[in-house]
Amino acid sequence: MAYKVGIVGVTGAVGQELLSLLASHNFPVGELRPLASARSAGKKIAFGGNEWTIREATPDSFAGLDFAVFSAGASISRALAPEAVKRGCVVVDNSSAFRMDPAVPLVVPEINAHAIAAHKGIIANPNCSTAIALMGLYPLHRIFHLKRFFAATYQAVSGTGAAAMHELESQAKAWAAGQAVESSVYPHQIAFNLIPHVDSFLDTGYTKEEMKMLNEGRKILELPALRASTTCVRVPVFRAHSIALNAEFEKPVDVQQAREAIKHFSGAELCDDPANKVYPMPLFYSGKEKCGVGRLRVDTALDNGLSLWVSGDQLWKGAALNAVQILEAIVR
Ligand SMILES: NC(=O)c1ccc[n+]([C@@H]2O[C@H](COP(=O)([O-])OP(=O)(O)OC[C@H]3O[C@@H](n4cnc5c(N)ncnc54)[C@H](OP(=O)(O)O)[C@@H]3O)[C@@H](O)[C@H]2O)c1
Numbered sequence: 001m002a003y004k005v006g007i008v009g010v011t012g013a014v015g016q017e018l019l020s021l022l023a024s025h026n027f028p029v030g031e032l033r034p035l036a037s038a039r040s041a042g043k044k045i046a047f048g049g050n051e052w053t054i055r056e057a058t059p060d061s062f063a064g065l066d067f068a069v070f071s072a073g074a075s076i077s078r079a080l081a082p083e084a085v086k087r088g089c090v091v092v093d094n095s096s097a098f099r100m101d102p103a104v105p106l107v108v109p110e111i112n113a114h115a116i117a118a119h120k121g122i123i124a125n126p127n128c129s130t131a132i133a134l135m136g137l138y139p140l141h142r143i144f145h146l147k148r149f150f151a152a153t154y155q156a157v158s159g160t161g162a163a164a165m166h167e168l169e170s171q172a173k174a175w176a177a178g179q180a181v182e183s184s185v186y187p188h189q190i191a192f193n194l195i196p197h198v199d200s201f202l203d204t205g206y207t208k209e210e211m212k213m214l215n216e217g218r219k220i221l222e223l224p225a226l227r228a229s230t231t232c233v234r235v236p237v238f239r240a241h242s243i244a245l246n247a248e249f250e251k252p253v254d255v256q257q258a259r260e261a262i263k264h265f266s267g268a269e270l271c272d273d274p275a276n277k278v279y280p281m282p283l284f285y286s287g288k289e290k291c292g293v294g295r296l297r298v299d300t301a302l303d304n305g306l307s308l309w310v311s312g313d314q315l316w317k318g319a320a321l322n323a324v325q326i327l328e329a330i331v332r
Pocket residue numbers: 008009010011012013014015035036037038039040041056057070071072073074076094095096126127128158159160161162163314315318319
């Protein structure tokens with residue numbers, strides 16, 4: 001059986017990774033329908049040995065498709081995902097549009113694949129930092145029962161999309177050439193800097209991105225009483241987010257047991273040999289399916305606490321790979 005698959009936002013950072021992962025996973029695509037804005041309509045892309053023409057995404061673009069993966073921002077998802085569902089298509093949405101809708105499953109297949117069965121046409125992919133943090137936290141939660149955590153993120157510029165990658169590169173080149181550095185995607189220079197501001201600020205002083213870690217974490221882990229406090233930081237890294245985590249558990253913790261739990265979890269690999277300078281780093285987790293978990297130690301400030309560091313490719317586990325894994329789970 002081969003499926004008819006639409007990709008909305010096919011020209012973007014996530015859309016391009018989706019194409020390569022559908023191919024490397026041998027997902028049975030019989031027809032590809034690449035969709036983007038009117039700006040890209042008519043351009044050609046190669047996939048599966050054929051050339052496909054990009055069309056502008058409109059409500060009628062979805063007629064006859066089995067699946068549509070949306071990666072074009074929340075407003076496009078809000079406008080077009082229900083139209084795709086009306087036309088009989090199952091939508092996997094990478095945007096934030098439907099994640100907290102109680103009728104929409106929010107899925108990380110290694111954690112809650114069972115939630116997919118309840119879908120009514122739309123399945124949401126989580127926020128990228130949340131998905132990567134959970135690749136470290138979930139295997140520990142299974143044995144020690146997670147109570148609360150503190151997180152600081154180190155988020156790569158590709159999390160903002162293709163234009164942000166160009167901005168980092170051009171700023172680094174301008175800086176090296178002694179020229180003026182210009183910013184348009186971010187409010188400040190990102191090259192050789194850190195920006196503690198990801199997504200917009202709320203009245204509480206947190207950003208929306210910071211609240212996703214708590215709200216989406218609760219939904220995916222099915223832990224409504226979970227507490228979390230996060231600071232999100234954009235860093236001058238092209239690809240792969242990293243997260244420093246301090247987590248408190250209900251049960252007493254043991255570092256060796258924690259290491260074993262990470263080793264046996266399909267979404268992560270243990271990368272933890274500090275004496276030999278081995279720890280997860282974004283350069284080495286770009287283009288890797290598993291997230292790296294390391295720097296595991298007993299937390300000195302929390303009861304039953306562990307500190308850890310996770311790096312993972314947010315274009316993959318935080319978006320395109322997770323979407324492909326959801327499609328695979330559905331067809332299985
Ligand atoms: N980047 C990540 O790591 C990441 C992780 C998780 C979730 N996401 C989510 O995935 C989505 C895409 O992110 P991205 O990083 O891939 O952004 P991006 O590189 O800026 O790509 C945006 C895509 O959206 C398309 N688009 C823009 N306006 C459109 C319209 N009116 N109709 C149809 N398509 C339109 C663009 O097409 P044109 O080329 O024609 O303009 C392009 O293909 C966002 O919702 C983002 O929050 C991203």
